[in-house]
Structure formats: structure tokens, C-alpha cells
Amino acid sequence: QKEVEQDPGPLSVPEGAIVSLNCTYSNSAFQYFMWYRQYSRKGPELLMYTYSSGNKEDGRFTAQVDKSSKYISLFIRDSQPSDSATYLCAMRYNQGGKLIFGQGTELSVKP
Amino acid sequence: SAVISQKPSRDICQRGTSLTIQCQVDSQVTMMFWYRQQPGQSLTLIATANQGSEATYESGFVIDKFPISRPNLTFSTLTVSNMSPEDSSIYLCSAFPYEQYFGPGTRLTVT
Numbered sequence: 001q002k003e004v005e006q007d008p009g010p011l012s013v014p015e016g017a018i019v020s021l022n023c024t025y026s027n028s029a030f031q032y033f034m035w036y037r038q039y040s041r042k043g044p045e046l047l048m049y050t051y052s053s054g055n056k057e058d059g060r061f062t063a064q065v066d067k068s069s070k071y072i073s074l075f076i077r078d079s080q081p082s083d084s085a086t087y088l089c090a091m092r093y094n095q096g097g098k099l100i101f102g103q104g105t106e107l108s109v110k111p
Numbered sequence: 112s113a114v115i116s117q118k119p120s121r122d123i124c125q126r127g128t129s130l131t132i133q134c135q136v137d138s139q140v141t142m143m144f145w146y147r148q149q150p151g152q153s154l155t156l157i158a159t160a161n162q163g164s165e166a167t168y169e170s171g172f173v174i175d176k177f178p179i180s181r182p183n184l185t186f187s188t189l190t191v192s193n194m195s196p197e198d199s200s201i202y203l204c205s206a207f208p209y210e211q212y213f214g215p216g217t218r219l220t221v222t
Contacts, residue, residue, distance in 0.1 A: 006153075034211055043203055043216040044154070088153060096142060096207045098169075101153040 003027055006089055006102025015111050019076040023089035023102045026070065030091040030100075033065050035074045038086045038104070047087075048074065079109045113138045115214035117204060123220045124194055131190045132217045134204035139184035142207040145177070148216075149200045157202075160187050194221045 006023045013019055021035075032051055036044035048063035050056045056063045062075040072091075076083055089102040114137040124130050134143060145157040157177055160166040166179040180188045191198050201216045 041218065043201070043213045046211050046213075049211055090154075090211075092210075096210065098144065098156045098159065099146075099154070099205075099210065101155075103153050 001026060002103075003100050004089065004091060004102045007105055008103045010106040010108060012108045012110060013079055015079060015081060015109055017079050017109070019074075019079050019083070019107060019109075021074040021076075021087050021089075021105050021107070023072050024070055025072075025091060025100075027093075028067065028070060029093050031094060032092045033063070033072050034090045034099070035061075035063055035072075036088040036090060037083075038088060040085075044088055081109050081111050084108045113140070113206060113209040113212060115204060115206060115209070115212060117202075117214040117217050119217055120215065121218040121220075123222060125222055126195055128194055129190055129192045130194065130219060131188050132202050132204075132219075134187045134189070134206075134214055136185050136206045136209075138209075140206040140209065141184070142210070143181060143187040144205045144207075144210060145179065145187070145189045146203045146205070146213075147200045148203065154203065157189070191219065194219075196221045 004025045035048040038044040053065045053067045060077045064073040086104045088104045090099040116135045118133045143160045146154045148154045157172045158166040158168040160179045160181040178190045199221045203213045203216045205213045
């Protein structure tokens with residue numbers, strides 16, 4: 001079993017839809033949680049960074065962490081074609097620790 | 112955040128040759144991390160490089176194949192040795208305390 005599981009998709013939605021992306025993990029020791037966006041042929045770009053449980057909002061993006069369920073989510077409101085990319089979740093145990101990534105979800109937002 | 116740059120951005124190499132990838136950070140950092148992203152896959156940590164000591168390799172990665180140098184607090188190199196087509200990947204670096212940020216990556220194709 002992988003430490004971090006993420007549905008690879010692909011996921012296709014119409015422009016303006018709310019997108020929900022999810023990851024589950026097996027080790028309760030993870031403390032730091034991240035979401036990355038990766039456009040084709042580019043490096044990953046940090047979108048959201050949270051510590052422990054709770055919600056964090058940044059513009060159209062909301063990250064949720066539920067440590068009791070070992071589940072994290074990224075919500076994208078009013079999705080745009082420019083949001084079409086692969087979204088990767090990642091987590092680590094401590095500061096300076098290695099990042100463990102999910103498989104990535106390929107998202108396509110259709111105009 | 113820190114600015115992380117990599118050279119080269121891409122290369123096409125022949126089987127059996129070696130390629131050295133450079134990673135430069137605009138701040139002094141303690142640890143630098145090298146990741147690999149194979150086609151259609153997520154990121155996997157290759158090794159962690161501390162200045163003045165041997166790099167620490169993850170399971171499945173060995174120093175003879177991926178030698179790493181860390182000559183100072185802002186710079187590291189990763190060499191991919193005796194390449195085969197299976198080494199075709201994007202290679203990315205990051206650095207503590209900015210380890211959630213990545214360089215733009217080096218896209219390597221081995222023919």
C-alpha cells in the first residue's frame with residue numbers, strides 16, 4: 001500500500017464548476033500538507049501549504065486537512081480553463097523532511 | 112520563498128553516457144533535495160545532500176548511479192551515470208528551509 005493515495009483521474013469539468021481533489025494517507029505522523037499544480041512540461045508549483053488539521057483559503061482555492069480521517073482535499077471554485085493541469089498532493093512528517101507525493105490528478109476544465 | 116534555478120533545462124543524451132545537472136539557490140541552505148519524476152508518474156526523492164557530508168540516498172537509488180556533490184551552501188549537482196532509456200525523466204531539486212519549492216526541472220531524454 002502506498003503511503004499517499006490519489007485518484008489519477010483524468011477529471012474533466014465544465015468551466016465554472018467546483019472541483020474537488022482528494023488524497024488519503026496511511027501514516028498519522030504526517031504534519032505538513034501541500035498541494036501543487038503542474039502544467040505540462042513544467043516543474044510543480046506550490047498552491048497551498050497547511051500544517052496539521054483545518055482549512056486554508058487562498059482566492060478560489062481551499063485546502064482542507066482532516067487528520068482524524070487521514071484525508072486532505074483541495075477545492076477549486078469557479079474553475080477556469082487555465083486551471084487545467086495535474087494536481088499533486090504531498091506531505092511530510094517534519095520540517096526539513098522529504099516530501100511524499102500522491103500520484104497526481106489530471107484536471108481538464110472545458111470552456 | 113527562494114529562487115531555485117537548474118541547468119540544463121533539457122537535454123537529449125545517448126545511452127551509456129552521463130549528464131550532470133546543476134541546482135543553484137539564491138540563499139544559503141542546509142539541505143538540498145533531488146527528486147525524479149518519470150513520465151506520467153509522481154515525484155520520488157532520490158537523495159538528500161548536506162554541505163560537507165555524503166548524500167543520503169533513498170531506497171532504490173545508489174551513489175554509483177546518481178553521484179551528488181554539494182560544494183557549498185547554495186549549490187549542488189546530480190549526475191545521472193551510464194544512462195539508459197529508463198532514466199528519461201524530469202529531475203528536480205529543492206532546498207530546506209524552502210523544501211516545498213522546486214526548481215524548474217531538467218527534462219532528460221535518453222535515446
